[in-house]
Amino acid sequence: MVAARTARVLVVDDDPTVSDVVRRYLQRDGMDVRLAADGPAALVEFAEYRPDLVVLDLMLPGMDGIEVCRRMRAGADVAVIMLTALGEESDRVLGLSTGADDYVTKPFSPRELALRVRSVLRRSYRPDEGPTRLVDGDLVVDVAARTATLGGAVLALTVREFDLLAFLMRHPGRAYRRAELLEEVWGWTFGDHSTVTVHVRRLRxxxxxxxxxxxxIVTVWGVGYRYEPAVP
Structure with a gap:
């Protein structure tokens, strides 16, 4: 979690019961939590509160979660966990494509959501062991500072995109199955493999x-993905 201070989480959901339950679970984990019930209110809270992570419902009054996520991601590097309807794969993919780092389907277990929040925060602020500066030609990733540049230009990467890129660059030439990447990067022992597919597409x-x-980032047919350095 965020070093030396309490992690700030903004929960955006128009169902007060859901918001209250999520808040209580996250507060029990020592996080500071604020709530918003619609899209416009979420953007106001986001600007004032500057959260480390946003739990964001896809279906919101006033402005849907996709647009809220776009606007938040345009102004800051914040982690986003999207809440989506059960079975709506297209919504999950759309949320990930917009910049969400993770998703949880409704109805969900508050305990599972709290675990996902901790996982995203932990990976956001505690770099994995290994080289802290990764260089492949004009692509430079500073793991400690969590910055990536290509040709000197800063890349706007989400939390998971950054983690995925750093992991692949640390293991060049090795093919990873999507299930392996879910476990290594997301910390999931199970999950929807389309999560990896969407993030690879965005990284590319x-x-x-x-x-x-x-x-x-090349496709290994029948397996998954492999990182091939541009410079041997």
Whole structure:
């Protein structure tokens, strides 16, 4: 979690019962929690509170969660966990494509959500062991500072995109199955493999000259993905 201070979490849901239960579980874990019941209120709270993580319902009055996520991600590097309807895979993929770092389907276990929140925060602020500066040609990842640049330009990466890129760069030439990446990067021993697929696609759009013909994050058919350094 955030070093030397309490993690700040903004919970955005128009169901007061859901919000209250989530708040109590997160507060029990020592987090500082604020609530918002609709999209516009969420953006106001976000600007004032500057949370470390946002738990964001996809379906909100006033402005849907997708638009709220876009606006938050445009102004700051904040972790987002999206709440989506059970079985709506298209909504989950859309949320991840917008910049959400994780998702939980409704109805959900508050305990599971609290675990997901801790996992995202832990990986956001406690870099994994290993080299703290990764360099592949014009792509430079500073793990300690959690910054990535390509050709000197700063890359706007979500928490999970950064973690995935750093992990792959630390293990060049090795093919990883999606299930392995879920466990290594997300900390999940089970989950929807489309989560990995969406994040790989977004990463390619940011680090590849041509995302339709990637030469860094390559697909290993029948297996998963492998990182191929641009510079041997």
């Amino acid at each position: 759009e940011k680090v590849e000259p041509d995302s339709s013909a990637p030469n860094r």
